[in-house]
Amino acid sequence: MNTSSPRIGVIGTGAIGGFYGLMLARAGFEVHFLLRSEFDAVQLNGLRVDSAVHGTVQMQVRAYADATDMPPCDWLLVGAKTTSNAELAPLIAKVAAPDAKVLLLQNGLGVEDQLRPLLPANLHLLGGLCFICVNREAPGVIRHQSLGAVNLGYHSGPAADEDSRQQIVEAGAALFHAAGIDSQAMTNLAQARWQKLVWNVPYNGLSVLLKASTTPLMTDADSRALIQALMAEVVQGARACGYALPPGYAEHLFAVTEKMPDYWPSMYHDFIQQRPLELAAIYAEPLAQARAAGCELPKMQALYQALAFIDRQTASRGKPAPTM
Ligand SMILES: NC(=O)C1=CN([C@@H]2O[C@H](COP(=O)(O)OP(=O)(O)OC[C@H]3O[C@@H](n4cnc5c(N)ncnc54)[C@H](OP(=O)(O)O)[C@@H]3O)[C@@H](O)[C@H]2O)C=CC1
Numbered sequence: 563m564n565t566s567s568p569r570i571g572v573i574g575t576g577a578i579g580g581f582y583g584l585m586l587a588r589a590g591f592e593v594h595f596l597l598r599s600e601f602d603a604v605q606l607n608g609l610r611v612d613s614a615v616h617g618t619v620q621m622q623v624r625a626y627a628d629a630t631d632m633p634p635c636d637w638l639l640v641g642a643k644t645t646s647n648a649e650l651a652p653l654i655a656k657v658a659a660p661d662a663k664v665l666l667l668q669n670g671l672g673v674e675d676q677l678r679p680l681l682p683a684n685l686h687l688l689g690g691l692c693f694i695c696v697n698r699e700a701p702g703v704i705r706h707q708s709l710g711a712v713n714l715g716y717h718s719g720p721a722a723d724e725d726s727r728q729q730i731v732e733a734g735a736a737l738f739h740a741a742g743i744d745s746q747a748m749t750n751l752a753q754a755r756w757q758k759l760v761w762n763v764p765y766n767g768l769s770v771l772l773k774a775s776t777t778p779l780m781t782d783a784d785s786r787a788l789i790q791a792l793m794a795e796v797v798q799g800a801r802a803c804g805y806a807l808p809p810g811y812a813e814h815l816f817a818v819t820e821k822m823p824d825y826w827p828s829m830y831h832d833f834i835q836q837r838p839l840e841l842a843a844i845y846a847e848p849l850a851q852a853r854a855a856g857c858e859l860p861k862m863q864a865l866y867q868a869l870a871f872i873d874r875q876t877a878s879r880g881k882p883a884p885t886m
């Protein structure tokens with residue numbers, strides 16, 4: 563591996579992959595972007611981020627429609643939705659340099675556990691929790707509304723001991739720092755993933771179910787109460803699984819959301835675009851882990867069941883009607 567200037571690959575160049583990849587490219591890193599539906603537009607016009615924090619950033623980038631054309635990369639940032647991980651595993655393995663670090667920039671729980679058996683054992687697997695509001699506005703154009711931090715933790719791989727794991731996580735955080743992005747090296751990835759769920763469980767699901775962005779959700783007394791109750795359940799689930807979240811964490815996220823610009827969570831964009839919802843990672847897995855620890859989370863379970871119905875309706879619309 564090239565330690566002085568690692569080569570970075572972005573697998574899934576959507577809102578998250580496009581934003582962080584472009585910021586790293588702007589900082590001078592060699593970044594290679596794997597695209598699918600937006601390849602032609604990005605090949606022609608490059609990537610653009612319209613950011614309320616960094617202004618407009620536009621650059622021609624190294625774009626690929628086929629992973630086999632990409633050079634071996636030392637760091638692979640996976641910016642696809644968790645629902646695509648299994649299909650992406652062979653592509654990740656192809657693009658990875660020996661000893662590469664694969665970083666899942668995704669929400670949810672259990673995503674590394676699901677991908678690990680599909681990756682070669684020589685690859686390091688890390689998780690990244692992104693505290694950011696970004697969405698795709700047009701092909702190759704990303705809107706960045708606020709925040710930006712990405713917190714990293716080690717999941718599994720050839721690192722022999724805790725010190726070498728932490729060194730890898732700190733090297734990852736240093737890449738983001740060099741690109742002007744706030745980033746912390748976390749010692750406990752599972753705990754960090756539970757913490758992030760305190761936001762995603764209420765807002766992602768309710769945005770789809772109630773067809774409401776954060777401002778109306780934070781204005782109405784009933785939706786506020788529901789958000790607080792769901793947040794409390796996630797904290798309870800985390801505790802049952804052995805992760806005591808910092809005191810006042812849910813209240814802190816609630817207060818942060820009050821100050822955020824009006825925001826449609828990424829699950830709402832998936833719903834509108836008729837894409838699969840990230841229900842396994844954001845709802846099913848935490849519910850299953852909490853239940854295995856003897857903890858039922860009834861409001862979250864009801865939200866999950868309603869979303870699962872919506873997700874199945876969307877999937878069946880994409881299929882030919884059954885013959886009588
Ligand atoms: N958006 C946000 O503000 C935040 C998102 N997150 C999390 O980050 C993750 C990514 O979300 P987000 O960036 O919003 O998602 P997007 O839908 O914007 O991006 C996903 C990208 O992955 C690409 N992709 C999927 N499958 C493949 C494939 N087989 N080959 C090539 N490209 C592929 C998609 O291509 P195509 O265009 O063809 O579909 C798309 O460009 C999710 O887990 C989300 O929950 C976390 C914090 C904030």
Ligand SMILES: CC(C)(CO)C(=O)C(=O)O
Pocket residue numbers: 669692693694695709761762825827828
């Ligand atoms: C909580 C938020 C909006 C920003 O931290 C986010 O990261 C998400 O949409 O998943």
